[in-house]
Amino acid sequence: MLEIERGMVVKSLAGHDKTQLYVIISVEGEYVYLADGKCRTMDHLKKKKKKHIQLTSYVDEDIRLGGRIENSSIRKLLKSVAAKQELEIQS
Structure with a gap:
């Protein structure tokens, strides 16, 4: 299993935001802090338990390496x- 880290793109599995895509901004214990750039901006991150997210195969290297993040x-x-x-679903 992959280790959850900053910069990963994840999908929400539970809550009113089910199926919404987010980027992990930080990881603290059993929680992750997420942003989508619209409703959940860098000033207003979403706190979610790790068990309520699904990892995708996408990782933003700039964010992962600690670069400046803009909405x-x-x-x-x-x-x-x-x-x-x-596209993957259609093919």
Whole structure:
């Protein structure tokens, strides 16, 4: 099993945001702090238990390595991941 780390793109499995894509901004114990760049911005992160997220195969290296994170870059990343997942489903 992969270790959960900063910069990973994840999908919510539980709650009103079920199936929503997020980027992990930080990991603390059994919780992760997530952002989507729209409702959950860098100023208003979502706290979620690790058991309520599903890892995807996408990782943003800039975020993982501690680079500057902007809401617009998160939105672009999640939009491209969603498009790639849609293509994988169709094929």
